[in-house]
Amino acid sequence: MLLQLKNVSKWVHSGGQKVFLLKDINFWVNEGDFISIMGPSGSGKSTLLNIIGMLDDFNEGEYTFLEEKVHSLKEKHRANLYKEYIGFVFQAYHLIDELTVKENLEMPLLYKKHSSSERKSLVADMLDRFNIVGKKDLFPSQLSGGQQQLVGVARALIASPKLILADEPTGNLNSKQGEEIMEIFTQLNKEGVTIIQVTHSEKNMAYGSRVINLLDGKME
C-alpha cells in the first residue's frame, strides 16, 4: 500500500460556522494504481489532492504515506517525504516564467542534491523522452499550452517519483494535446508509477483504473 487516508476532514470557519471542505474521507492507494478523482466544481477535489501531496494540511483524521504518519510529521520531514516520492502536474502548468525549459526541468533536482553531471544527464533524458530537445533553451511563454504541459509532466517525472498528482492536467489544453498527455500518463502507469488525477472529463476518467467521486466534500 502506498498511502491511506482515514476519516480525513478539513474545514474553515466562515461567519462563525464550520464549513467542511472535506468530510470523513477514507481511501487507500496501492502502488501502480491510476486513480481519477471526479466531482463538480467546489466539491473538494483539489483540496484532497493537495492534502495527498502534503501541500495543504487537514484538521482531523490520519494520513499514512509509505508507513509514515504524515499528520504527525514535522514540516521538514514531510518536505523530504514528498520531495522524494511525489511529483506534481498542474492545470496551469506552473512553470517558472524566468527560467528556460532546461532550467525548469533541472529545478527539482537542485533540492535533492544531485551532482551537476547527474542533473545534466537526467535533464537530457527527459528532453529526449518527451521530444523537446529543440525547445530546451526556450522560455515557457514561447511554448504552446501542450508543450508547456509536456514540460510540466517531464518536470514532475525527473526526480523519479513513485506518485504523480495531476490537478486537471488537460484542463487548459485542446483535445488533441489532452490525449497526448493522457497517453503519456498511461505509459507511465504501465512502467509502475502511481497516478492520481483530478478531472472533470469522463474521457480522461476512462484512462484510470479506479474513480473516487466527491460531492460537497464527501465521498460517494
Added chain:
Amino acid sequence: MLRHNLILFLRNIKKYKSTFLINTIGLSSGLACVLLIYLWVNDELKVDKFHDKDSRLYQVMVNNEQLNEINTWNGTPANLPKALNEEVPEIEIAVGGTDPDWSMGFDLSVEDKKLKAIGKFAGNEYFKLFSYDLIDGQIDNALSENNSIVISESLAQKLFNTTEDVIGKTIDWKSLNIESPATITAIFSDPPTNSTDQFDFILPFGLYKYVYGEGWENPNSVTYVLLKEGTDLESVNAKLAGFMKTKVTDTKTSLFLAKYSDNYLFGRYENGRQSGGRIDYVRLFSIIALFILAIACINFMNLSTAKASRRIKEIGIKKAIGAAKNTLIVQYLGESVLLSFLSLFVAILIVILFLPQFNQLTGKQILLRYDTSHVMIALGIAFFTGIVSGSYPSLYLSKFKPATILKGKLNRSISEFWIRKGLVVFQFTLSVILIASVLVVYKQMQFVHNKNLGYEKDNILLFDREGKTVEGLDTFLLEVKNIPGIINASAITNDILNAPGVDFKWAGQTSENNFSRFIVHYDFIETLGVELKEGRSFSRDFSDKESQIVLNETAVDIMGFKEPIGKKAKVWGKDVQIVGVVNDFHYKSLYEKVGPMFFHLDSSYLTNIVVKIKAGKEKETIAKLEHFYSQFNPGYVLEYKFLDQSYQKLYESENKVAVLSRYFAGIAILISCLGLLGLAAFTAEKKRKEISVRKVLGQSSTQVMLLLSKEFAKLVLVAILIALPVAYVLTSNWLSSFAYKIPLHFWYFASAGLIVMLIAMLTVGIQAIQAANKNPIHALREE
C-alpha cells in the same frame, strides 16, 4: 542551485526594470551617503591621533573661576613647563610652546626672497612628544639655542627650492618689531592634513621667554605634557588643581590635563567641565547616516513585499517541488545582499564622483585609498544593508503555503498591510525631521549672519602692523585715510573677535572680575562703528593719555556705576579713567552672551591695522591701498583679511553642518519618494479593476486621482504629526547652545511638513494621473 538562483535574480531584474532601478538608486545613494559620512567621521576621529605617543600626550588646560562661571582655556604661563618638569614626578616631559594661530605672522627672508609663513615657538624637547619625521639635521638639540630655527619640508622648498644642504643656512625673520637671523638646525616633514597644528617652522621657546618674559601672570603660551607610562591621570590632575596656588597666591586658576588628541573633538568646556565639541557633529552625522540607510532599506522592504505577487508563483512552485523554507529564505536574502553589493559598487562610483565637492564642503582632504579596513567596512555595511533590507521580505515570501499560492489566492494579512504602512510612516517621519531641522539650522545661520552685532563687520580689513608701519603708524593711518574710498583707519592688539580677558578692579568692587580688553588706537571705535552711549570716544583733541578707557554697557552694569564718566578703575594694578560708554556689541560668537569689556587706548603694542572701506568700491579701494602700502612699506606685501570672514569662521562647523545636512536631507526625501513612487505604481496596478469600474460608473479622472492619492496623503500626514514634536525637541536642543537665537516659530515645522507633503503628493500624483487616465475597457476586458 547558486547558478539557478543567480539566473532567476538576473532575469527578474531584466523583467522588472523599474523596481530594480528604484531599489538600486535608493540603496546606492543611501550607501553613498553612508560611505561619505563614514569617511568624514573616520577622518575626524583620526585628527591628531597620528603621534606615536598619543596615548600619553596631554595638554595643560586652565580653569579660571569668574563671578558666575568658570572659563576654560589652554593659555599657560611660560615658566610652567619648567616647574612641572621639576615638581611633578609623574610627568616625563613638559614642553612649552605657542599655538600657531597665536602668532602675529612672520615675514621670512633669505637673500632677496621674501615670504610670509606660519610659525610657532616650542621647547627643545618638542619632537620627543610629537611625531614629525626628521628629514635632515639633528633633532636632539634643534631648538636649544635661541638663534636656531626648524623648518618644514615645504618651507625649505619654497625658500631654497631643495631640502638638501639647507642645514646651517640663515633665515631672517620679522614679527612685529622683532627682527632676528636664525640658523636652520633641522628640517621636518610637513604636519599631515589631519593635524590641528599647522605650521611652517618652529622657533625656540627659550627665545619666546626671552622676548615675552616668564612671569606667572602672562598666560599666553601653551604647555604640552608627556606622562610617564602607567600614570594615573586622576592623581596627576589632583596635584595640578592646586599647582598655580603654589606660584601665585591669589590666583583663581586651576590646572588640569586634557588629552592632546581629544582637544579637537572635545574642545568645548562649559563651566569648567567638558561638554562636547565637534564630537556632537560626528555623532549627529553618524545618526543621519543611519537614518538614510534605514530609509533606503525600508524602500527595498516595501517594494519587495508589495510586489511579492510577482515572485509568489515561483515560490509556490519551488515549495511544491520540494524547496524547504530555509532554502527560500537564503535565496531571497542572497538576492538582497547581492543587490546591496551591486548598489555598493554604484555607491563607490558616486563617492568617487562627489568626493572633491564633498571635500570642499567639509574643508577636508579625504582621499579614497585602497585600505583593507575601509574595504572591509564598506563590504560590511553593504552586507548589513542587504541582510536588513532582505530580512522581512524573505521571511514574508517564504512563509506562504504553496497550496494557496498555486490556487491563485493570495491572502494578504492585515498585519502585512500595517507593517508596510508603518514603514512608510517611519520613512517620512525621518524625512520630515531632517527637513525641519535643516530649516531651523538654516534660519539660525541666517540670523547669525544678518544679526545687528552693534558694529559693522562688513568691509573691514585687517592686516599686520609691520615694517615701517611700526614706527610710522600715525603717519601711515593719516595717509591711508586720505585714500578715496577709505572711511576710517585705526589699529588694535590681537584679533577683534579674540580679545583676551584681564583682571579689572574698581572702588567698591566685591569680587575679582575678568573684563575683555581691546587695546586700541584712536578712531578704533569709529572705524568699527560701535555706537557711543555716553561720554566720548578717544580723541587726540583731549590729549588722551594711555590711561583712558571706554566701557561697554554690561561692564558698567557689573560695576554698578550710575555715572561712570570720569570714574577710576585699575587694570593690572595701573590706574585708568573712564571717558565713555558704548552700547553692547557682539565681540564674541553668538554662542556667548555679551560680557563686560573695555577699549583701552595704548599705542605701544598694537599688532593689527584696521581699515574701513566704503561699500560698493571695495576692489578699486583695495587696489589703491595695496599700491600705497607697497610705496610706504617697501619689501612687505599687504596680506589682509576681512572681518566678516573671520566672523564667519566662528561658525565654520555650523555652516558646514548647515550645508551638509541640507544635502543629506535632500537625499533622504529623494529616497523616500522613490519608495513612494514604487508603492504608488503598485497600488495603481492593484486597483486597476476598481478604477475601471469606477470610471465606467461615471467617476471623473480627478475623483479617481484623489482616491489614489488620499491613501498616501494620510500616511504622510501621520508621519508629519509624529515628526514635528521630535523635530521641535531636537532643534530647540541644538539652539540652546546659542546665547542669541531665533525663536522657534510654528511655521518652520509646518512648512517642513508642507514641503514633504507636496513632494510626496507630486510623486503619487504622477502615478495617479496615469492610472486615472487609462481607458477602463482594457482593464475590464482582461477579467
